[in-house]
Amino acid sequence: MLREFHCIQDCSDCCIYRQYYPSVDYGKIGVLLLPEEKKQVESLAKNSKTSITIFPRLGIGVNKKTNGPRQVIAYQLMGNIDGDYCPFLDTKSDNRAPHGGFNCLVYESRPLACRAYPVIKEDRTTVELDSNCKFSCQYSNQASKNLLDNELGALNRISSRFDRLGGQKIWRYATHVGEEPFKNLLLPQGWYLQEA
Ligand code: SF4
Ligand code: SF4
Structure with missing residues (x-):
């Protein structure tokens, strides 16, 4: 039987836990933001009196003066406890989302x-459910992609930005955010040119 995607009762995992990516030394990543979303998120934080940290995430081209990218093409909203816990996740009040998880303070403008989550792109052509999502853990073989139209639409808007980067120098920002026992493995915070 095919299942429509719905969050597992009381789960807030994807708003709490962040991965080390692409490897432990780069540190934990935050929620990906397109450049035009950065200002919007900063304004949401100001209006909701929420303290946030946004780092760059990906860049292209070469700026010889800074030894970094010429243009930042993605940013990331960092979690606030060792890289985990999105600052917009309301863990303090008793309010809960309809499925029982914590509320997102900016849900309508997230x-x-x-x-897009839990739909992710494994490579340029393969779309799948993130295995870290509790729903995916339980039902991934039964989930219908036809029932994930909203998530796929958002993912397509993101991935269309990154599909035409062939031939460009790509930089990734190491966040230097993580926890024991990995802290001594973390690269200094900053830009690193990726292998072509
Ligand atoms: S991890 Fe999956 S099931 Fe849990 S809140 Fe996120 S999307 Fe929903
Ligand atoms: S912005 Fe909202 S939906 Fe996105 S990670 Fe933060 S709390 Fe979760």
């Missing part, structure tokens, strides 16, 4: 990456 970033595209949050709208």
Whole structure:
């Protein structure tokens, strides 16, 4: 039987836990923000009196003066406890989302990456459910992609930005955010040119 995607009762995992990516040394990543979303998120934080940290995530081209990218093409909203816990996740009040998880304070205006999740792109052509999502753990073989139209739409809007980067120098930002026992493995915070 095919199942429509719905969050598992009381789960807030994707708003809490962040992965080390692409490897432990780069540190934990935050919620991906497209450049035009950065200002919007900063304004949401100001209006909701929420303290946030946004780092760059990906860049292209070469700026010889800074030894970094010429243009930042993606940013990331960092979690606030060792890289975990999105600052917009309301863990303090008793309010809960309809499925029982913590509320997102900016749900109606949440970033595209949050709208797309748990649909992710494994490579340029393969779309799948993130195995870290509790729903995927339980039902991935039964989930119908036809029932994930909203999530796929958001993912397509993100991935269309990154599909035409062939031939460009790509930089990734190491966040230097993580926890024991990995802290001594973390690269200094900053830009690293990726292998072509
Ligand atoms: S991890 Fe999956 S089931 Fe849990 S809140 Fe996120 S999307 Fe929903
Ligand atoms: S912005 Fe909202 S939906 Fe996105 S990670 Fe934060 S709390 Fe979750």
